[in-house]
Amino acid sequence: MNHHASVRVNSSLINNHQWSGQTEKLFQNQNLLTNDLLAHGTNYLYISMPGIPEVENEQILLDYFEIEYWREYKTDEDFMKFTWPQNQPFGLYQFELENFSTDDVFIYKIGSSIMENLQIESFYEYGGAPYTVTFQDSILHSNVEYYAVTGNQKKIPVQIRPDIPSNLKQPSNYADYLIITASEFVNNEGTLMFKEIWEQEGYVVEIIDLQDIYDEFNNGIPSAETIKEFLTWIYDNWSEPQVTHVMLLGDGIFDERDFSSSRKYNIVPIKNIWAHTLGAIASDNWYGCIVGDDLIADISIGRIN
Secondary structure, three states: EEEEEEEEEEOOEEEEEOOOOOOOOOOOOOOOOOOHHHOOOOEEEEEEEEOOOOOOOOOOOOOOOOOOOOOOOOOOEEEEEEEEOOOOOOOOEEEEEEEOOOOOOOEEEEEEEEEOHHHHHHHOOOOOOOEEEEEEEOOOOOOOEEEEEEHHHHOOOOOOOOOOOOOOOOOOOHHHHHHHHHHHHHHHHHHHHHHHHHEEEOOOEEEEEEEHHHHHHHOOOOOHHHHHHHHHHHHHOOOOOOOOOEEOOOOOOOOOOOOOOOOHOOOOOOOOEOOOEEEEEEHHHHOOOOOOOOOOOOEEEEEEE
8 A cells, every 4th residue: 555545524534545556546425424514614625644654755636526515595695506405395395595685686497497476575674685585486306406696696708709500510521631729720820821731732621610519519618528529420420531630739738627827728628548657648649549449549630739
């Protein structure tokens, strides 16, 4: 054993494990945490390494954590996502949502509609914040979620732009070479120069907008897996000549979290694979491995950052 770690939430031990090698380890509490172990407001997650004799430079990286707990129908930020009480029979329920700072409140039934006939009352007889919102709804199935939000907390789009529908799933499409890049580089002089050079060599070259891939294969959500799904689909379904080479035009980053300072450089996502001695490393070759489980690419992949 060359790893030893324990995980706590505040003062509560979640689990304690020892293991060997560069591999993932799931720490999971088999019993639900009772609410009295959590504090209202800030809570702390601790990962500690007691140490193992004769083992040096021990390192652990956190991938993710999930905590499930019962909470009140009460907001501190003028918005909240909530559902009905679990393990209860279907039927008519009345919800009371507390602590809104204004009476300008909207409630949406996710995937369905906006709720009408809300009863909004002040906590005080003379009026003013906080406000409580009451409404009723019939619960007919378990997958019901709601979102309550005040008018001043509604999300405003950062950008709105027209979308010209693409036809990447048209089987009559064909190409030898693909250039995959972001929208702003599709008609860039350098991109068009690459296309012209290869066409002069007699190849059929297509420039593919990344956003079109995301739209057709993943409802507009960017991911490396979506690009791989696109390449797999065209490998199996596009007409001859079959695509043999793909150029990814744009940099990719390791840290794609929303608050990452490097996220603005993430033009074409990378995929991390597991290397035996190095751990997680970026691999564009992964994109080209279509047939079977081997690591030999069926489509040659290159990248220009």
